[in-house]
Amino acid sequence: MSDGKLSHLVSCSQFRSASQLSGLFRLADQFRGHARPSRRNRYTPLQSARGRILATLFYEPSTRTRLSFESAQIRLGGEVLSTEAAGAFSSHAKGESLEDTIRVVSSYADAIVLRHPTPGAAARAAAVSSVPVINGGDGDNEHPTQALLDVYTIRCEVGIAEGLTVALVGDLKHSRTIHSLIGLLLLYPGVRLVLVSPDGLRLPEQCSRAISAAGAEVWCEDSLTGAVARRPDVVYMTRLQRERHEHGATTLEAWPDFCLNASHMKSLRDDAIVLHPLPRLAEVPAELDSDPRCAYFHQSAYGVAVRMAVLSSLYFGEPGADLGL
Ligand code: NCD
Numbered sequence: 001m002s003d004g005k006l007s008h009l010v011s012c013s014q015f016r017s018a019s020q021l022s023g024l025f026r027l028a029d030q031f032r033g034h035a036r037p038s039r040r041n042r043y044t045p046l047q048s049a050r051g052r053i054l055a056t057l058f059y060e061p062s063t064r065t066r067l068s069f070e071s072a073q074i075r076l077g078g079e080v081l082s083t084e085a086a087g088a089f090s091s092h093a094k095g096e097s098l099e100d101t102i103r104v105v106s107s108y109a110d111a112i113v114l115r116h117p118t119p120g121a122a123a124r125a126a127a128v129s130s131v132p133v134i135n136g137g138d139g140d141n142e143h144p145t146q147a148l149l150d151v152y153t154i155r156c157e158v159g160i161a162e163g164l165t166v167a168l169v170g171d172l173k174h175s176r177t178i179h180s181l182i183g184l185l186l187l188y189p190g191v192r193l194v195l196v197s198p199d200g201l202r203l204p205e206q207c208s209r210a211i212s213a214a215g216a217e218v219w220c221e222d223s224l225t226g227a228v229a230r231r232p233d234v235v236y237m238t239r240l241q242r243e244r245h246e247h248g249a250t251t252l253e254a255w256p257d258f259c260l261n262a263s264h265m266k267s268l269r270d271d272a273i274v275l276h277p278l279p280r281l282a283e284v285p286a287e288l289d290s291d292p293r294c295a296y297f298h299q300s301a302y303g304v305a306v307r308m309a310v311l312s313s314l315y316f317g318e319p320g321a322d323l324g325l
Helices: 018-031 064-075 098-105 121-128 144-157 176-185 205-214 224-228 262-267 296-316
Strands: 053-058 079-083 111-116 133-138 165-169 192-196 217-221 234-237 273-275
Touching: 018 144, 018 296, 053 064, 053 098, 064 079, 064 111, 064 133, 064 144, 064 296, 098 111, 098 121, 111 121, 111 296, 121 133, 133 144, 144 176, 144 273, 144 296, 165 176, 165 224, 176 205, 192 224, 217 224, 224 234, 224 262, 273 296
Parallel strands: 053 079, 053 111, 111 133, 165 192, 165 234, 192 217, 234 273
Antiparallel strands: none
């Protein structure tokens, strides 16, 4: 860290301004050579992370977050220690506390990416770690690096102009990617939000308060049809987070109102995009994938460059290094 101070990335509330994000995004641009995601991307490291070790400690399933962090670290020239089912294969299974595990792992690695089912786990880890901790998702709380790559995708695919309108659709209550994304979107002046969810799955109070405090324009809709009529630039879809519902899987008769179909796509603006943090289930049928507005696979591909920028900022203090703590 440039100022010698240890930084962690635990919450999007650490980011104070859109210009702070711009620094990080310019770095991500450099890593991917300004190209749209493609197999030809070369991800040139600006500084080598040779000799640095990233530990990925995942207590919940993951495809994109863990593998794209590992890819980012390797592309930067560094190496990876990984435990993909830490609940079963780490000393957690013997009753070790998260704090003790982090104390130990932080003496083996130069940074830790942690995914954990308990809200607040990343902050607890950061409090005892001697190396930077990156929150790879803590229960239904936050997922800041997903939000960074979501905003980066919006910037690359449609641009972020005053009045950008983003429809957030689905399980707003439990979706940590949406909670973090709201935190970043509110840094952009004039952003408008359309909140689209069934009654029982509305945003947590804390997120609603943040929206009010920022004075952002906001509409609530109880179907995708209503949301599309608001002419959004971005439709951000999420799955039902069944594993986080209190009494097991919720059966929602109204759920089809929150699943995208060909008729919504017909009404959607030609220059809009559809995003999804993935995995997608029935809410975005595979038949829609060939529509060029469906940008979710670009979105996941951008994750490597964005995570290279995050790691590089933590290691070398590149632009965007001031992650706020
Ligand atoms: C998300 C997550 O884990 O919160 N996935 C991801 O990291 N890309 C979304 C989800 O699981 O629904």
